[in-house]
Amino acid sequence: MFEVYRAILMRDLTLALRRRSDVFITLFFFVVVVSLFPLGIGPEMDTLRMIAPGVVWVAALLSSMLALERLFTVDFDDGALEQMLLAPQPMFILVLGKVTAHWLITGIPLVLMSPLMGLQYDLSGNALLVLLVSLLLGTPALSLIGAIGAALTLGLRGGGVLVSLLVLPLSIPVLIFGAGAVEASVSGLGEQGHLYMMGAILVLALLFAPLATLAALRISAE
């Protein structure tokens, strides 16, 4: 079972490395959105420091939505997805492998870039670390929840916008605890509670989201 997981992971990573522009589009979108906020709000550092966690988190949420459309589309179009559904190996593992690959391609770059974005907003060193950890816990949950929406809208016209409409309300808890962790750490309340909740959400998403995604894939690929 682990071999299947690794095989699908390596396959998707290789495919992504052959088309590197996809990775950079997501990352670039994230950077641009975060950098646009000070231009709209004004350069006062006190305000910026206050809104920084929310801005970075909303930008991360939007960029992970942006990347979702490609999660299953390519495999669906060339028929590989159908073969995976027919494969004797448990589809749960295959879905998990695809989502992991997707997270490594689109989530990790955001996580690594986020301290730099935090510096633009004059966050303290400790807050940057909390931001990094919260994104590290939150982005895989976003990918997992988003995979349900991506599977439901597979092959539909206007799928990208539809995914956002379906998935954004469902990912509100991740946003609340993610941005909340940084804010709590800045205001001195301690970020542990929020991070524990994010961990709980991640575990729940890890257990249930692939099942829902799998059901959605079966409906869509029928």
Next chain:
Amino acid sequence: MSSRILNWFKFSSPATFYPLAGRIGVWSMVIAVVLIVVGLYMSFFVAPTDYKQGEGYRIIYVHVPAAWMSMFIYLVMAFWSVLGIIYNTRLSAMMTSALAPTGAMFAFLSLWTGAFWGKPMWGTWWVWDARLTSALILFFLYLGYIALQGAIDDTRRSDRAGALLVLVGVVNIPIIYFSVKWWNTLHQGATIKMSGEASMDPVMLWTMLIMTFGFWAYAIATAMSRVRSIILERERETTWVSELPEVRG
């Protein structure tokens, strides 16, 4: 006993449910009109003026039932989705999609009347209170469902995808509600909380209940009329539809 169970399953076929839905729809509409007229009369003229909030409070007779119905209808949609997934009946999905617009309407109505209530009472149209925020998210969930249904042309796929989305939403609602609640208490944004009116005048309570049942009957009536349209649209190729007097005439 077994015949009674069989009777229930008889109505899972669109052909037998169609005339029943017509009868239920007409009667619910009559009940809805009567109850809402009585309820509105009571809420404007019979119910006493609130000693603290004055006359402006009267909008809660629309607001609270609408908010209740918006939550209840989502649960009913989840119920039909479960039935649809377990028994693979076409009618369950038709009921789900027939209920969604009414639910969205009630969710919007509760937000709208809430804003009207908030302006004179709190001095603002909107606060980021936990309940208001979760009501807004519920409205978004309805819109997501309707958008997904609209985007899929194949009815079988749209039925099953919609059912799955409703179920994912229902599992998520408690998590969303508690996270929003916690978020709200941490932020201390809204200082005014909607505390439940524990000591309510019996007339007020009755008015509220009458309005709730009126809205309930209205929801059934609209859902029935919508499900009849959906049945006609989807079964238009069948003989029984072409033999209906309203189709032939």
